[in-house]
Amino acid sequence: MSEPHDNPAKSRFELVEQGETAIASYEIDGETITFTHTIVPPALEGQGIASRLIAHALGEARTRALKVRPECSFVAAYIERHPEMQDLLA
Template identity: 40%
Template sequence: MDTKYQLTDNEEAKQFQFKIDDAVAKIEYIKAKEKIYLTHTEVPRNYEGKGVGSELIKQTLEHIKAKDLTLVPLCPFVAMYIKRHPEWKTLVLKGINIA
């Protein structure tokens, strides 16, 4: 992807986000102690299918890894990304199977 978006952790809104022009792509989350639950991913319709969601997930996972959090991927899009990029499975809570 040519465009590099800047990940923001909007703790007040409980979401990781990219500001894109006048829109926002986001992953909603819940933090509980050392765990983070990614619950929903949303990309503005004009940016669907252009790699924005995948880049958002990638940068979010990098952030989670840097913060040494344990991931619980409740969002199907995040789970699919991890299935396609198994190097991220090390972040996932033990016992959660991403088939």
């Protein structure tokens, strides 16, 4: 099982599993990170990949003292389901 990582050159967090790459794209403006969309390849759906990816991305936002703007519906739903992450909201 691989670990999620930031790919700042492509402005996205990535998680590679089974030769497929799930991504969470973002834009950073000052002290705010806006998650624009999350994509999980069909072969990886239903395995918790998106949740692992977003949990990591939000942890990185916290470490970097960034506020989060969840334009991506998955990220917004994840934060809603995890009250401990709601303090990150911009």
